[in-house]
Amino acid sequence: MKYVDEFRDKKLIDKLAREIRESVDLGRIYRFMEVCGTHTMAIFRFGLKNILPANIELISGPGCPVCVTPNGYIDEAISLAAMKDVVIATFGDMLRVPGSHSSLEKERARGAAVKIVYSTMDAVALAKKNPEKEVIFLGIGFETTIPTVAQSIIAAKRGNIHNYSVLCGHKTMPQILRALVADRDLNIDGFLLPGHVSAVIGVRPYGFIPDRYGIRCVVAGFEPVDIMQALLMLVRQDRPRVEIQYTRIIRKGGNTLAEDSITEVFKRSASVWRGIGEVKKSGLAIKDRYSDFDAARKFDIKKGRSKENKRCICGDVLKGSKTPLDCSLFAKACNPEYPVGACMVSSEGTCAAYYRYGERS
Numbered sequence: 001m002k003y004v005d006e007f008r009d010k011k012l013i014d015k016l017a018r019e020i021r022e023s024v025d026l027g028r029i030y031r032f033m034e035v036c037g038t039h040t041m042a043i044f045r046f047g048l049k050n051i052l053p054a055n056i057e058l059i060s061g062p063g064c065p066v067c068v069t070p071n072g073y074i075d076e077a078i079s080l081a082a083m084k085d086v087v088i089a090t091f092g093d094m095l096r097v098p099g100s101h102s103s104l105e106k107e108r109a110r111g112a113a114v115k116i117v118y119s120t121m122d123a124v125a126l127a128k129k130n131p132e133k134e135v136i137f138l139g140i141g142f143e144t145t146i147p148t149v150a151q152s153i154i155a156a157k158r159g160n161i162h163n164y165s166v167l168c169g170h171k172t173m174p175q176i177l178r179a180l181v182a183d184r185d186l187n188i189d190g191f192l193l194p195g196h197v198s199a200v201i202g203v204r205p206y207g208f209i210p211d212r213y214g215i216r217c218v219v220a221g222f223e224p225v226d227i228m229q230a231l232l233m234l235v236r237q238d239r240p241r242v243e244i245q246y247t248r249i250i251r252k253g254g255n256t257l258a259e260d261s262i263t264e265v266f267k268r269s270a271s272v273w274r275g276i277g278e279v280k281k282s283g284l285a286i287k288d289r290y291s292d293f294d295a296a297r298k299f300d301i302k303k304g305r306s307k308e309n310k311r312c313i314c315g316d317v318l319k320g321s322k323t324p325l326d327c328s329l330f331a332k333a334c335n336p337e338y339p340v341g342a343c344m345v346s347s348e349g350t351c352a353a354y355y356r357y358g359e360r361s
Contacts, residue, residue, distance in 0.1 A: 007223030008046070016228035017051040023235045030056045031187055032234055033320055035177070036194035037064035037348025038222050044357040046224040056231070059186075059320040060353075062176055062273060063194055065141040066093050066346035067318055070274045072306040073140070073169045074099030079302045080136055080167065080295065081112040087130065088114045089123035090138040097342045100306045120152035127156070127164035136295045139166040143200040146170050146284065147258040150265035153286070153293045165295040168286050171271050173197045174205040175282035181213045186320055190216035190234040192227065195246040202254030203242050210240035221246040265290055274342065275315015314341035317350050324354040331355055 024030065034040055040060045043049060049058060062068050078099055081088045088104065095105040095114070108114040113133075117123045120137060127135035139149045149166060156164040173194065180186060193206060198219045209215050216237045220230035230245040237243070244250050262284070271283025286294040295301075308315075311329055316322035324330045324343070330351060334340035343351035 004223070007221070007225040009225065013046075013224050013228055014051070016225065016232055020056070020228070020232050020235055021053050023232065024053050024055060026053075026055060028055065030189050030235065031059060032056065032190045032192060032231065033059040033061045033180070033186075033188050034192040034227075035061040035063040035173070036192070036197070036222075037067070037346065037350070038196070039063070039192055039194070039220065039227060040350055040353050041348060042222050042224060042227060044353040047357075048224060048227060052231070056235075059188070060317065060323075060350040061180065061320050062276065062318040063142075063173070064318070064343070064346050064348040064350070065145075065171065066097060067314065067342045067349050068171060068273045068276075069094075069097070069140050069169055069342065070272045070306065071098075071100050071308055072272065072303075073167075074103070075101075075304065075306050076296075076301050077104060077138055077167060078102055078107055080299060081107050081114055083134075083299065085133050086113065087126065087133050087135045088112070088138065089117045089126055089135055090114065091118075092116045093346050094138055094140065096339060096345045098309075098340065098345075100304070100308075120148045121155065124152050124156050124159075124161060124164055127161050128159065131163055134163050134165070134299075136299075137164070137166045138169070140169040140171075142171060142173050142194075142197050143258075143262070144194075144196040146266070147200065147261045150261040153265050153290050154261070156293055157290065162292060165293045165298050166286065167295040168266075168284060169271075170266070170284040171273065172268075172282055172284065173201070174208075175279055176273060176276070177206070177209060179276065179279050179282070180319070181209055181215060183319070188215060188320075190218070190237075192230055192234070193217055193219040193242075195219055195221050195226075195249060198244075198246070198250050198254070200255050200258045203244060203250065203252050206242045210242060214240045216240045217242040219244045219246050219250055221249065273318070275318045309340055312341040314343040314351070317343050324351040327351075
């Protein structure tokens with residue numbers, strides 16, 4: 001297919017691998033983190049680790065929105081699903097994520113109204129079609145999808161659809177990167193930064209990473225040629241800076257229309273990340289002018305004490321301090337059919353990538 005095959009060309013990939021081998025300093029180890037779960041999946045799917053020099057270590061980071069959503073959020077969604085005349089609208093990858101005691105999939109099997117939608121506007125349409133029901137959309141994800149949630153709230157307000165609301169669990173990328181680079185135990189030499197997030201926010205928000213911490217950055221696309229070229233750019237950087245490999249999509253200034261919609265509806269807030277804890281200004285909350293569409297304010301949500309499976313190391317995997325192979329549950333008690341943690345559920349999860357593409361020992 002045109003514009004895809006070109007970025008999966010084996011000869012070009014082999015050429016880039018050769019150039020990387022010729023460019024690395026054999027006397028040092030390079031620890032590069034691919035922040036985005038889509039990068040992780042592509043790296044495993046196309047076997048890129050196998051053609052890289054042994055002294056390049058690729059580390060998976062916290063760029064899977066489903067994975068970083070904490071159990072407390074899942075528990076709140078389940079609590080809402082138990083209410084009378086409530087319909088939970090969600091993307092499909094949230095269904096099987098285990099909460100403290102259950103999952104949305106299990107609750108749906110017990111009779112809860114949980115509907116899979118394919119866009120935020122599908123959720124708004126569902127609310128308009130069912131005025132006797134309260135439709136609550138599960139708003140998780142990064143800057144890639146946040147503008148669509150903002151637009152759904154704006155559309156609901158303009159259309160006087162007051163039985164639509166959002167349980168806001170959004171997270172923002174630059175702030176979690178700030179938390180990661182401050183963790184000296186990780187010893188990260190460079191970041192493969194997410195292309196789709198950067199299409200919205202641009203590249204300027206990442207400037208603190210090279211400027212303050214001396215860490216190299218390249219915004220990369222998601223095909224194997226993109227990733228290999230970005231790794232070559234990281235290896236060859238003569239000084240730490242933010243470069244753009246994904247030039248066919250990314251502009252330094254981002255997408256002002258998308259950013260304006262985020263600013264219209266949301267404000268900065270602290271947010272809890274699975275395995276990492278609360279990170280200041282790393283999340284978003286719905287502004288007062290749209291409070292009628294904020295499920296957390298609209299409903300009396302029962303908030304019990306959330307708990308994690310103590311044997312699941314999903315949090316450490318998201319921080320990059322461990323891999324799925326360090327987990328005693330991986331590919332045994334925890335697998336895609338019976339997931340124990342979110343990293344095995346999500347299509348962008350590191351555990352799912354390891355399991356699906358054969359790295360199990």
